Amino acid sequence: MSRGWTVAVIVVAVAGIVSTPAFWLMDGPDAGQLVGASVQGASGIAALVWAVLQQRSAAAASASGRVRTAVRTGAAEASEGGVASTGVRDPGGAGGGSFRADRTGNAKATGQGSKAVTGVDNS
Known part of the structure; x- marks a missing residue:
């Protein structure tokens, strides 16, 4: 809150x-x-x-430093297997804690294997 x-x-x-x-x-x-x-x-x-x-x-x-936040981020673009993220990334969910993504920018992925995330990504 x-x-x-x-x-x-x-x-x-x-x-x-x-x-x-x-x-x-x-x-x-x-x-x-x-x-x-x-x-x-x-x-x-x-x-x-x-x-x-x-x-x-x-x-x-x-x-405790366990809140990760992304607010008002810009645009991100990925191609050919890349990752575009305008939010918070925690690969594999290893970081623990809590996350917050608010008014994130646009993320665009083009090409095979590409990924775009505009919120919280723990994959």
């Missing part, structure tokens, strides 16, 4: 935790309003905890 989405989820969770239950509990709530406020508050707290854990997980993976 990108940092922008994590921040958005945290903001929405905090707003949900604070605003609606507080509104429902004004002016002497009945049993249904108490239950609704409790459910909404618990949902907001769960979303907040999830977002924080996702952010920490991504930060830990990034800190």
